Amino acid sequence: MKVYTADKIRNITLVGHSGAGKTSLVEAMLYNSKALDRMGKVTDGNTVSDFTEEEIARGSSINTSYAACEWKDCKINLIDAPGDFDFLGEQKLAMFAGDVALVVASARDTEAAVGADKAIRQAEKTNMPVAMFINRVDEPNASYAKAVEAYQEAFGSKVVPLSIPIVENEKMTGFVDVLNHKAYKLGDRTEANEIPIPAEFEEPCSHYYNALMEQIAETNEELMMKFFDDEPFTAEEIEMGMVHAISEETLIPVFGGSAVNDMGVTFFMDTVARYFPRPTRRSPVEASQAGGEVIELPCDSKGPLAAFVFKTIMDPFVGRISLIRVFSGEFDASDNAYNLTQDAEERINGLYVMRGKKQFEVDKLYAGDIGALTKLTATKTNETLSLKDQAIAVKPVPMPVPCLTMAITSVKSGEEDKVMQGMNRLADEDISFTIANDAETSQMLLSGQGEIQLMTLCSKLKNKFGTEAVLSDARVPYRETIRKKVRVQGKHKKQTGGHGQYGDVWIRFEPGTEDALEFSEEVVGGAVPKNYFPAVEKGLQEAVKEGPLAGYPVVKLKAILDDGSYHDVDSNEMSFIQAARLAYRNGLPQADPIILEPISSVKIHIPDSYLGDIMGDMSKRRGRILGMGADPEESGYQVVDAEAPTSELMKYATDLRSMTQGRGYFSMEFARYEQAPGEVSQKVIAMAQAEKEE
Numbered sequence: 001m002k003v004y005t006a007d008k009i010r011n012i013t014l015v016g017h018s019g020a021g022k023t024s025l026v027e028a029m030l031y032n033s034k035a036l037d038r039m040g041k042v043t044d045g046n047t048v049s050d051f052t053e054e055e056i057a058r059g060s061s062i063n064t065s066y067a068a069c070e071w072k073d074c075k076i077n078l079i080d081a082p083g084d085f086d087f088l089g090e091q092k093l094a095m096f097a098g099d100v101a102l103v104v105a106s107a108r109d110t111e112a113a114v115g116a117d118k119a120i121r122q123a124e125k126t127n128m129p130v131a132m133f134i135n136r137v138d139e140p141n142a143s144y145a146k147a148v149e150a151y152q153e154a155f156g157s158k159v160v161p162l163s164i165p166i167v168e169n170e171k172m173t174g175f176v177d178v179l180n181h182k183a184y185k186l187g188d189r190t191e192a193n194e195i196p197i198p199a200e201f202e203e204p205c206s207h208y209y210n211a212l213m214e215q216i217a218e219t220n221e222e223l224m225m226k227f228f229d230d231e232p233f234t235a236e237e238i239e240m241g242m243v244h245a246i247s248e249e250t251l252i253p254v255f256g257g258s259a260v261n262d263m264g265v266t267f268f269m270d271t272v273a274r275y276f277p278r279p280t281r282r283s284p285v286e287a288s289q290a291g292g293e294v295i296e297l298p299c300d301s302k303g304p305l306a307a308f309v310f311k312t313i314m315d316p317f318v319g320r321i322s323l324i325r326v327f328s329g330e331f332d333a334s335d336n337a338y339n340l341t342q343d344a345e346e347r348i349n350g351l352y353v354m355r356g357k358k359q360f361e362v363d364k365l366y367a368g369d370i371g372a373l374t375k376l377t378a379t380k381t382n383e384t385l386s387l388k389d390q391a392i393a394v395k396p397v398p399m400p401v402p403c404l405t406m407a408i409t410s411v412k413s414g415e416e417d418k419v420m421q422g423m424n425r426l427a428d429e430d431i432s433f434t435i436a437n438d439a440e441t442s443q444m445l446l447s448g449q450g451e452i453q454l455m456t457l458c459s460k461l462k463n464k465f466g467t468e469a470v471l472s473d474a475r476v477p478y479r480e481t482i483r484k485k486v487r488v489q490g491k492h493k494k495q496t497g498g499h500g501q502y503g504d505v506w507i508r509f510e511p512g513t514e515d516a517l518e519f520s521e522e523v524v525g526g527a528v529p530k531n532y533f534p535a536v537e538k539g540l541q542e543a544v545k546e547g548p549l550a551g552y553p554v555v556k557l558k559a560i561l562d563d564g565s566y567h568d569v570d571s572n573e574m575s576f577i578q579a580a581r582l583a584y585r586n587g588l589p590q591a592d593p594i595i596l597e598p599i600s601s602v603k604i605h606i607p608d609s610y611l612g613d614i615m616g617d618m619s620k621r622r623g624r625i626l627g628m629g630a631d632p633e634e635s636g637y638q639v640v641d642a643e644a645p646t647s648e649l650m651k652y653a654t655d656l657r658s659m660t661q662g663r664g665y666f667s668m669e670f671a672r673y674e675q676a677p678g679e680v681s682q683k684v685i686a687m688a689q690a691e692k693e694e
Contacts, residue, residue: 001068001070001075001353001360001362003362003363003364003365003366003369004074004075004366004369005301005366005368006278006279006280006299006301006366006367006368006369007278007280008073008074008075009074009075009077009278009279009366009368009369010074010075010076010077010099010100010272010273010276010277010278011077011079011097011098011099011100011279011325011368011370012076012077012078012079012098012099012100012102012272012276013079013081013094013095013097013098013100013101013102014026014078014079014080014081014102014104015081015083015091015094015095015101015102015103015104015115015116015119015122015123016083016103016104016105016113016115016116016119017083017105017106017113017114017115017116018060018061018082018083018084018115019060019083019106020083020104020105020106020113020115020116020135020136021104021106021135021136021259021260022061022080022081022083022104023042023047023049023050023060023061023080024041024042024047024135024259024260025104025133025135025259025265026047026048026049026067026078026080027039027040027041027047027048027049027259028259028260028262028265029069029071029076029078029265029269030048030067030069030078030355031262032071032262032265032266032269033069033070033071033076033269035067035069035070035355036048039262041260042059042060043059045059047356048065048067048355048356048358049061049065049066049067049078049080049356050065050080051065051356051357053459053463054456054459054460054463057459060082060083060084061080061081061082061083062082062084062087062456063082063087063090063311063313063429064079064080064081064082064090064091064093064094064310064311064323065079065080065354065356066078066079066080066311066323066354066370066372067080067354067355067356068353068354068355068360068370069355071269071270071272071273072269072270072273072274073273074272074273075369076269076272076273077098077369077370079094079097079098079370080094081094081095083115084452085114085115085118085449085450085657085662086448086449086450086451086452086453086456087432087449087453088400088432088449089399089400089430089431089432089449090311090430090432091119091122092122092397092398092399092400093310093311093381093382093397094310094311095119095122095123095126095128096126096308096310096325096397097308097310097311097323097325097370098128099128099129099276099277099278099279099281099282100128100129100130100131100246100276100277101119101120101122101123101128101129101130101131102130102131102132102133103116103119103120103123103130103131103132103133104116104132104133104135104259105132105133105134105135105147105151106134106135106136106142106147107134107135107136107137107139107142107143107144107147107256108136108139108141108142108143108147109134109146109147109150109151110143110146110147110150111150111153111154112150112151112153112154112155114661114662114663115662116132116151117154117663118662118663120154120155120252121634124249125633127249127283128249129246129247129248129249129276129277130249130252131246131252131253131254131255131276132151132159132252132253132254132255133254133255133256133257133259133268134147134148134254134255134256134257135257135258135259136258136259136260137165137167137172137256137257137258137263137264138165138167138170138171138172138258138261138263139170140170142167142170144161144164144165144167144256145204148161148254151252151254155252157211158215158249158250158251158252159252159254160208160211160212160215160251160252160253160254161178161208161253161254161255161256162177162178162179162208162212162253162254162255162271163175163176163177163178163254163255163256163257163264163267163268164176164178164201164204164205164208164256165256165257165258165263165264166183166185166198166201172186172257172258172261172263172264173185173186174186174192174195175256175257175263175264175267176197176201176205177267178205178208178209178212179209179212179238179242181197181205181206181209182194182197183195183196183197183198183201184267186263186264192266192267212242212251213227213233214227215241215245215250215251216233216237216238216241216242216245216251217241218245218250219240219241219244219245219248219250220241220244223237223241239274239275242274242275243275243276243277243281246275246276246277247277247281253271253275255267255268255271278368279299279367279368279369280298280299280368282299284296284297284298284299285297285306285308285327285394285395286394286395287306287327287384287392287393287394287395288340288392288393288395289391289392290340290391290392295392297327297328297392297394298328299327299328299367299368300328300329300367301328301329301330301366301367301368302329303328303329303367304328304329304386304387304390304392305326305328305329305330305331305335305337305385305386305387305390306326306327306328306329306384306385306386306392306394307324307325307326307327307329307331307337307365307373307384307385307386308324308325308326308327308383308384308394309322309323309324309376309379309380309381309382309383309384309385310323310324310325310381310382310397311323311381311429312380312381312428312429313357313429314425314426314428314429314464315357316464318359318374318375319374319375320374320375320376320428321354321359321372321373321374322372322373322374322376322379322381323354323370323371323372324365324370324371324372324373324385325369325370326365326366326367326368326369326370326371327367327368327394328367329367329386329387330364330365330366330367331351331364331365331371331385332351332363332364333348333350333351333361333362333363333364334348335348335387336348337385337386337387338385338386338387338388338391339378339379339383339384339385339386339393340384340386340391340392340393341383341384341393342378342379342380342383344377344378344379345388346373346376346377346378346379346385347377348373349373349374349375350373350374351363351364351365351371351372351373352371352372352373352374353370353371353372354371354372359372359374373385380428380431381428381429381431382396382397382399382431383396399431399432400432400449401667402432402433402434402447402448402449403449403450403652403653403665403666403667403668404447404448404449404450404451404454404651404653404654405445405446405447405474405650406445406446406447406451406454406471406472406473406474407441407443407444407445407446407471407472407473407474407475408423408435408444408445408446408454408458408469408470408471408472409443409444409469409470409472410467410468410469411468411469411470412468415467416444418465418467419444419461419467419469420435420437420444421465422461422464422465422467423435423446423457423461425464425465426457426460426461426464429460430453430457432448432449432453433446433447433448433449433453433454433457434446434447434448435447438474438477440477440553441474441475441477443474443475445474446471449653450653450654450657451471451653451654454471455471458470458471473650474650476597476598476646476647476650477552477598477646478550478552478595478596478597478598478676478684479547479552479553479554479555479595479596479597479598479673480547480548480549480550480552480553480554480555480593480594480595480596481511481554481555481556481557481593481594481596482509482510482511482554482557482588482591482592482593482594483511483591483592483593483594484510484511484590484591484592485508485509485510485511485591486508486509486510486587486588486590486591487506487507487508487509487562487587488506488507488509488583488586488587488590489504489505489506489583489586490503490504490505490506490507490579490580490581490582490583490584490585490586491503491504491505491579491582492504492575492576492578492579492582495570499569499570500567500569500570501570501572501574501575501578502566502567502570502571502575503532503535503564503566503571503572503575503576503577503578503579503580504528504564504565504566504579505528505536505561505563505564505576505579505580505583506561506562506563506564506583507536507540507559507560507561507562507580507583507584507587508559508560508562509557509558509559509584509587509588509591510558510560510591511556511557511558512556512557512558513556514556515555515556516555517537517540517541517544517554517557517558517559518557518558518559519536519537519540519541519558519559519560519561520558520559520560520561521533521536521560521561521562522560522561522562523561523562523563523564524562524563527563527564527565527566528561528563528564528565528566528576529566529571532566532571532573532576533561534573535573535574535575535576535577535580536561536576536577536579536580537580538573538577538580539576539577539578539579539580539581539584540559540580540581540584542577542581543580543581543584543585544557544584547588547593548585548588548589548593549593549594549595549681549684549685549688550595550684550685550687550688550689551688551692552595552684552688554588554593555596555673559584564579594675594676594681595675595676595680595681595684595685596673596674596675596676597645597646597647597673597674597675597676597680597684598645598646598647598670598671598672598673599643599644599645599646599670599671599672599673599674600643600644600645600646600649600668600669600670600671601626601641601642601643601668601669601670601671602623602640602641602642602643602644602649602652602666602667602668603639603640603641603666603667603668604639604640604641604642604656604664604665604666605631605634605637605638605639605664605665605666606637606638606640606656606660606663606664607636607637607638607660607663607664608636608637608638610659610660610663610664611628611638611640613659613660614640614656614659614660614664615640617655617659618640618642618644621644621645621648621649621652622644622645622648622677623642623643623644623645623648624642624643624644625640625641625642626641626642626643627640627641628640628641643671645674645676645680646670647680649668652666652668653666
């Protein structure tokens with residue numbers, strides 16, 4: 001494949017609901033451009049962009065993939081992003097790498113599909129141009145016109161079709177070119193013969209054409225005057241107006257077709273080459289220099305090199321493959337690069353254009369292009385490669401905060417380290433999840449966006465590293481405390497041959513104000529020598545790790561050593577450590593101990609129509625609504641601030657999606673501990689007792 005300059009490059013990120021046909025559309029585009037001899041099928045597991053074991057087994061994309069093709073003297077870079085909501089991090093990085101978000105939707109949609117809705121909203125947040133391909137127009141119960149109406153209702157008059165599929169007996173036989181007011185009958189592959197526009201398409205074609213002219217007129221004052229004077233636009237004015245309207249996000253062009261049957265795809269590709277934004281029309285990206293100064297990087301091949309890694313693939317044969325978007329400068333295959341974030345130099349082992357997992361070597365990439373590097377050692381996803389004497393780092397894409405945490409354990413005993421090592425290696429591919437050992441609950445915790453993501457990680461762990469792991473509910477980190485004051489004795493006396501052991505303390509336990517143990521002494525007359533005070537405190541510090549009710553750590557506890565006795569020969573530090581522990585064991589059960597449960601604060605973002613359902617559900621979870629209001633970032637959304645016991649929110653990520661059909665999302669953070677209700681305390685104590693018996 002030859003090297004292209006920015007004016008000949010189109011970078012398209014395919015997004016939308018899972019199963020809408022993104023991967024099939026990529027396949028059809030590659031086939032039409034003669035990059036493939038035959039089209040693969042998702043159902044057969046032989047498509048270019050879904051090539052991992054997990055994707056073939058699931059029949060859907062779970063990783064961002066990239067494929068390049070050539071069409072009408074242009075290079076079209078296709079970035080296929082996962083549609084499932086659990087892979088939001090992948091989608092955000094893929095959209096950052098592209099210049100247009102192509103939302104693939106189904107002609108069976110009678111309202112905006114959740115995946116399409118969320119993708120368009122995400123694009124609007126980042127000022128990214130949007131186009132739509134309404135797929136599957138030849139399936140039963142499909143209606144292109146109704147689908148267009150659904151998206152116009154959701155996103156307004158800027159949603160305008162450029163093509164209208166002609167469907168007869170559930171088969172697409174042709175299409176109407178709205179902009180040129182022509183109709184075509186489809187033959188094999190790219191063959192299309194012009195025919196008269198069928199009578200039933202005349203009215204919608206004229207309606208959509210007028211809507212397009214209005215959108216074009218709004219790009220320029222002179223065009224607006226011509227529009228109001230009913231003067232026709234020239235071909236040059238229409239072309240420039242189309243490019244400007246799409247680039248400035250005032251127009252969402254819509255195309256119709258059947259990707260799996262390769263119908264309507266070549267017309268779409270022609271439009272991409274002619275009207276879709278060039279990388280040079282993109283707003284400059286922010287980057288930081290070595291001294292911390294923030295600069296803006298326009299798409300300029302003469303600027304400083306900035307190659308942003310938007311995806312890392314761990315290939316079993318090649319090793320690490322890093323997909324890059326060159327935002328500025330020229331990336332030469334003979335150069336070495338520098339990673340400012342890691343302060344590391346990288347040796348370049350080759351520069352490639354990708355088509356799924358296949359690599360095609362190139363000498364260089366100009367600003368605006370997308371390619372791949374292999375065998376980088378230090379550079380991770382969301383980092384930038386530059387030249388050391390002009391070191392810069394593109395501002396990283398903010399990743400979604402994990403909202404579901406589950407415990408992960410190895411199937412085979414003793415392979416816990418393998419699980420941790422494998423997950424750390426998988427983090428090279430997916431930076432949106434975390435894994436950590438929780439010392440308190442003695443669990444390895446895996447956190448991500450949802451159950452599908454976490455289950456996929458377990459599948460990858462098995463397929464790539466041969467380590468099997470299972471997921472289970474994470475333990476809730478309860479606490480214990482006391483509500484009464486008690487004064488108790490702890491006396492440790494042991495006599496063996498030679499020196500014995502003797503330690504005797506009187507300790508007052510009472511409710512404290514700090515989470516950590518508050519220890520003090522009020523010993524009078526040397527009943528306990530000062531050199532044993534640290535031993536008493538140490539014994540208590542060890543003891544508070546396990547409470548009297550369910551074995552959870554004790555907080556808000558004050559302990560005052562006020563009396564005791566010692567033996568000149570038999571007393572030592574260990575004796576007083578044991579005496580303190582005995583006092584703790586004797587005293588806390590008498591001090592009215594209680595279970596404390598963690599409370600989390602949540603910020604829930606939901607469409608207006610779901611407000612009542614969410615508030616009712618939060619009440620069932622023993623939650624409290626603290627406030628609500630219009631979401632400043634999402635039109636038609638509400639933000640609900642609430643608090644609820646953490647134990648009631650362990651699967652909230654899954655439940656919220658179910659309640660809002662995938663449209664709702666939330667963030668959660670720890671707030672404080674509160675006394676657990678009696679029935680909750682009884683369950684916690686019973687579970688702890690059952691675990692001890694096991």
